[in-house]
Amino acid sequence: MNSQYIVIGGAVGVVLLLVLAVVFKKRPRKINADACTKRWQELQKNCSNRKTWHQAVTEADKLLDDVLKRRHYKGKTPGERLVSAQHDFTNNESLWFGHKLKNRIEQEDVKRISKQDTLEALSGFRQALKDLGALREKVITPPAQPEAAAEGNKP
Numbered sequence: 071m072n073s074q075y076i077v078i079g080g081a082v083g084v085v086l087l088l089v090l091a092v093v094f095k096k097r098p099r100k101i102n103a104d105a106c107t108k109r110w111q112e113l114q115k116n117c118s119n120r121k122t123w124h125q126a127v128t129e130a131d132k133l134l135d136d137v138l139k140r141r142h143y144k145g146k147t148p149g150e151r152l153v154s155a156q157h158d159f160t161n162n163e164s165l166w167f168g169h170k171l172k173n174r175i176e177q178e179d180v181k182r183i184s185k186q187d188t189l190e191a192l193s194g195f196r197q198a199l200k201d202l203g204a205l206r207e208k209v210i211t212p213p214a215q216p217e218a219a220a221e222g223n224k225p
Contacts, residue, residue, distance in 0.1 A: 101137055106204040107195045109133050124175045130195035131172040132182070143220040149173075159201050166192025 111131065115218065116126035138151040145151035152169060156162050168191030174180055199205040 080146070090218075101140060101202065101204045103204055103206045105139065106133065106199060107206045110199065110205055112194075117188065117192070123183050123185075124181055127168060127183070127188060127191045127195075128174050128175055130192055131169055133204075134195050134198055137199060137202050141202060155202075159198050161194055161197040164190050165198045166194070167191055168194040 110130075113126050113129040113133065116122040116129065135148040135151065138145075138148070138155055141155070143151040143155045145154050149169065152165070159165055167187075171183065171187060171191045175183070196205065200207070203205075
């Protein structure tokens, strides 16, 4: 009788461990927003030169795909992961434009893209990363006015 309780207790323990392993594996991993923000700032350096705009778009798509993988969105390809996550994005049109532009860059070996296309694509990627909580917003506070100057403006 005692051995039956031990076997049953062991089986329950194993099942409980399996359930916990599945739950923790499926849980979205926390995104390191500081690291993503740093990667975003690095890829923006490619925007200073027209010859590297295509690299900025490609790197932005890769960054977004890394975040989607960490969040456990389903799909074998970046496009499939975008489809499964699209309900979480506020600017799907620009995001899909950027992803399709990235595909064109890679498949057709495009090296020159327009400024407008680059801006639209990066805008879509940036908003998607913000929607997923992967980019930190810089809070810019206006400079305080000196009291003397403020008083001089009073009637």
